[in-house]
Amino acid sequence: QKEVEQDPGPLSVPEGAIVSLNCTYSNSAFQYFMWYRQYSRKGPELLMYTYSSGNKEDGRFTAQVDKSSKYISLFIRDSQPSDSATYLCAMGRGKGNEKLTFGTGTRLTIIP
Amino acid sequence: GAVVSQHPSRVICKSGTSVKIECRSLDFQATTMFWYRQFPKKSLMLMATSNEGSKATYEQGVEKDKFLINHASLTLSTLTVTSAHPEDSSFYICSATGTRRPTTQAEQFFGPGTRLTVL
Numbered sequence: 001q002k003e004v005e006q007d008p009g010p011l012s013v014p015e016g017a018i019v020s021l022n023c024t025y026s027n028s029a030f031q032y033f034m035w036y037r038q039y040s041r042k043g044p045e046l047l048m049y050t051y052s053s054g055n056k057e058d059g060r061f062t063a064q065v066d067k068s069s070k071y072i073s074l075f076i077r078d079s080q081p082s083d084s085a086t087y088l089c090a091m092g093r094g095k096g097n098e099k100l101t102f103g104t105g106t107r108l109t110i111i112p
Numbered sequence: 113g114a115v116v117s118q119h120p121s122r123v124i125c126k127s128g129t130s131v132k133i134e135c136r137s138l139d140f141q142a143t144t145m146f147w148y149r150q151f152p153k154k155s156l157m158l159m160a161t162s163n164e165g166s167k168a169t170y171e172q173g174v175e176k177d178k179f180l181i182n183h184a185s186l187t188l189s190t191l192t193v194t195s196a197h198p199e200d201s202s203f204y205i206c207s208a209t210g211t212r213r214p215t216t217q218a219e220q221f222f223g224p225g226t227r228l229t230v231l
Binding site for chain 2 (some may be wrong): 036041
């Protein structure tokens with residue numbers, strides 16, 4: 001079993017829809033949770049950063065962490081064609097500068 | 113803030129030659145840098161972790177002598193692919209973490225990547 005599971009998609013939704021992206025994990029030591037967006041042939045861009053359980057909102061993006069269920073989500077409201085990208089979840093224990101554990105990424109396409 | 117650059121963005125070389133890729137943190141001190149490799153439509157594969165002034169820690173299966181990593185300063189790390197072969201062709205991405213307010217040391221900021229093609 002992988003430490004982090006993420007549905008690879010592809011996921012296609014119409015413009016304006018709410019998108020829900022999810023990851024599950026098995027390591028209860030993870031305390032920091034991140035979502036990255038990666039456009040084709042580009043480096044990943046940090047979208048959201050959350051510590052422990054709870055919600056965090058930034059514009060059209062909302063990140064949720066449920067540590068009891070070991071489940072994290074990213075919601076995108078009013079989706080735009082420019083949101084079409086691969087979304088990677090990542091998590092870490094936060095002990096010093098240690099490596100993160102990444103999901104495999106979900107390919108998202110927003111249909112105009 | 114938290115900008116990471118990579119150079120070159122694209123490189124084509126002949127088989128048997130060596131290629132050096134630079135990764136720079138532009139607005140923060142990167143105490144740790146990570147080097148990843150990514151194949152088309154695949155996720156990131158961590159190759160090694162480098163801490164400033166120390167030897168890099170390589171992931172299992174990554175050849176240390178083939179992928180030389182140097183992290184000589186708090187803003188620069190280099191990856192040298194030695195005696196490159198066509199199977200080394202890939203997208204190489206670095207990331208950095210370090211001292212930044214708020215100092216969490218958990219976020220990683222990625223460079224734009226370097227596409228290596230070995231003929």
